[in-house]
Amino acid sequence: MARISSLTNSDLYKALYNGNSGRSSSSSKTGKTDDIFSAMGTNAFSDLSMIKSGTYKKLVSAYYDKYGSGNDTDDGISGEISNLKKVSADSMNLKDSVSGLRRIDFSDKDKSDDSAAAAKKFVDSYNSLIDDSVKVNRQGVLKDTLSLVNYMKKNAGMLNELGMKLGSDNKITFDEDKWKNAYSTSKSSMFNGVGSFGYRASYKIGKIISSSSAGTGKATPASMYNGAGKYTGINNNPQLFNTLF
Numbered sequence: 001m002a003r004i005s006s007l008t009n010s011d012l013y014k015a016l017y018n019g020n021s022g023r024s025s026s027s028s029k030t031g032k033t034d035d036i037f038s039a040m041g042t043n044a045f046s047d048l049s050m051i052k053s054g055t056y057k058k059l060v061s062a063y064y065d066k067y068g069s070g071n072d073t074d075d076g077i078s079g080e081i082s083n084l085k086k087v088s089a090d091s092m093n094l095k096d097s098v099s100g101l102r103r104i105d106f107s108d109k110d111k112s113d114d115s116a117a118a119a120k121k122f123v124d125s126y127n128s129l130i131d132d133s134v135k136v137n138r139q140g141v142l143k144d145t146l147s148l149v150n151y152m153k154k155n156a157g158m159l160n161e162l163g164m165k166l167g168s169d170n171k172i173t174f175d176e177d178k179w180k181n182a183y184s185t186s187k188s189s190m191f192n193g194v195g196s197f198g199y200r201a202s203y204k205i206g207k208i209i210s211s212s213s214a215g216t217g218k219a220t221p222a223s224m225y226n227g228a229g230k231y232t233g234i235n236n237n238p239q240l241f242n243t244l245f
Helices: 004-008 011-018 026-039 046-051 055-067 077-103 109-133 139-154 156-161 176-182 183-190 197-213 239-244
Strands: 162-168 172-174
Touching: 004 162, 011 046, 077 109, 077 139, 077 183, 077 197, 109 139, 109 172, 109 176, 139 156, 156 162, 156 183, 183 197
Parallel strands: none
Antiparallel strands: 162 172
């Protein structure tokens, strides 16, 4: 891969942004030009033609229209970070609600209102996570959220008995009366103890916390390139920009 300094100082780099022909002296063509296009692969002359025609300029312009220059506060990157922060907060609230349910002694009738409030918190937090997770464009977050959704579906029958009905939109509707009238042993088997639904769900939620939080700290342009120097971006389709850069 050509060094950044050789790219930025070349006429071809200027042509990339200005749509010019990139004419240069013969010595420049045999030097910097060869370095750049040998790094771009076997389609070097096709790429050169695209630069001369201004096609690359259009691609770069489209990129900045979508993601900004890196200095804008409302570009695609900052929007993605905002969505990831929401998912991170949702998943932490959900994990906290599961922990609350796991601590409750459901056999204590005096705790009926407390357990209902904890169950409602679980439902609300879960629904918020479902709403916000579809707004992110990170495969790790989507994969971990899908794993939780599938686990919820696997336990949909028992959850329904407790007044938590899983809908076709993967969200839950909560019937507080049904929750309060459900057997305490059913609630206990679902949320108390190692190996329970609550125990396993908490583990899956923890993975969502990790995958969503990982993208909110240093989502800078420099952190969007992998060890091979390829653009990883937030659009899950980086091949076009790897061709450019």
